[in-house]
Amino acid sequence: MMHVLLLGVLVSLAVADRTGPHQARQSPALCDYYVCPAHNIPGVPLNHEALDAPSAGFTTCSYTEYCVYTSTTGMPASDNSGNCPSVTCVPSSTSCAAYQCPTIDGYTFTSTTAINYEDNTPAMLCQYHSGNISVIQCEYINSNGQLAYSIDVGVTIGTASDCAARAGCAPTTPQRRTYQEPQVHILQDTRDAEEFEDAHQPW
Numbered sequence: 001m002m003h004v005l006l007l008g009v010l011v012s013l014a015v016a017d018r019t020g021p022h023q024a025r026q027s028p029a030l031c032d033y034y035v036c037p038a039h040n041i042p043g044v045p046l047n048h049e050a051l052d053a054p055s056a057g058f059t060t061c062s063y064t065e066y067c068v069y070t071s072t073t074g075m076p077a078s079d080n081s082g083n084c085p086s087v088t089c090v091p092s093s094t095s096c097a098a099y100q101c102p103t104i105d106g107y108t109f110t111s112t113t114a115i116n117y118e119d120n121t122p123a124m125l126c127q128y129h130s131g132n133i134s135v136i137q138c139e140y141i142n143s144n145g146q147l148a149y150s151i152d153v154g155v156t157i158g159t160a161s162d163c164a165a166r167a168g169c170a171p172t173t174p175q176r177r178t179y180q181e182p183q184v185h186i187l188q189d190t191r192d193a194e195e196f197e198d199a200h201q202p203w
Contacts, residue, residue, distance in 0.1 A: 031089035033146055034074040036061035038161035041083045046161040048151035053118040054141060059087065088165070090146075096169035099145040101126035104164055107136070117141065117148050124167070129154065138163035145169075 036049040040063040051071060052058040059071040067084035068077045074087045101112045107128035117123040122142040129135045135154030140147055145167035152159040 030092045031074065032092050032144070032166075033071045033090050034059060034069060034087035035090055035147055035165045036067075036150075036161065037085045037088050039063075040065075040067070040085050044083075045159075046150075048160050049147070049149065049163075051118070051141075051146070051148040054121050054146075054148070055119050061085075061087070090165045093166070096145060097172050098170040099124070099140060099142060099167035100170040101138075101140070102164040102166070102168035104128055104136075104138075104162060106130055107134075107162065110135075115139065121148075123148060126167075128162075130159075134159045134162075136160060136162055140167035 036046050044063040047062045050060045057071045059069050061067040067080045069087050070077045107130045110127040113125040115123050115125050126138045136152050139149035150160045150163035
C-alpha cells in the first residue's frame with residue numbers, strides 16, 4: 001500500500017512540474033543592420049549618422065560625441081562613453097529588385113542624385129525639406145537599401161534621425177509581350193518545291 005501511495009505522489013509531482021509555468025525561449029530578432037537612435041542617453045539629438053564603409057561594417061552616430069558600432073551586430077566597436085545608446089535594429093525584409101528614395105512623413109522630397117559611397121559603392125543621395133526650415137540628406141546603398149549616411153543641413157538641428165532606416169522599393173514595370181508573326185516555312189527554290197511535292201504524293 002505504501003508503494004502505491006509513493007508512486008501516486010511521484011506521478012503527481014511529475015505532472016505538476018510538466019504543467020507548470022513554461023518559460024518560452026526568446027529567439028533574438030533577425031536584423032539586417034542597425035541604425036542610430038534619435039537621441040543619446042542624456043537626450044542630445046542625433047547630428048549625423050555614417051556607415052564608415054560597407055566593407056568595414058562600422059556605423060558612427062554623432063551626438064555631442066561619437067559612438068561607434070558594428071553595423072551587422074549592433075555591438076560597440078570602440079570604447080564608447082556611458083552616454084552612447086543602444087543602436088536600433090532594422091528587421092530583415094524581402095529584398096527589392098531596385099530601390100528608390102523613400103517617402104518621409106512631414107517632409108517634401110526635393111531631389112535624388114546617384115553617387116559613389118565609400119569603397120565606390122553605388123548609392124543614392126536623397127534630399128528632403130520641411131517648411132524650408134529643416135533640410136535633411138539621406139544616402140542609401142543601392143544593393144540593399146541600407147541607410148548609409150544622414151545629416152541635417154538646415155536651420156533645425158537634430159533632424160538627421162528623420163531619415164528612413166531603409167530606402168523604398170522602386171516599382172517594377174511589367175515587360176510587355178511583343179506580338180510575333182507565326183513563322184511559315186517558305187519554299188526557297190524548285191528543288192524544295194519538288195521535294196515538297198514528292199513528299200505529299202498519294203503513292
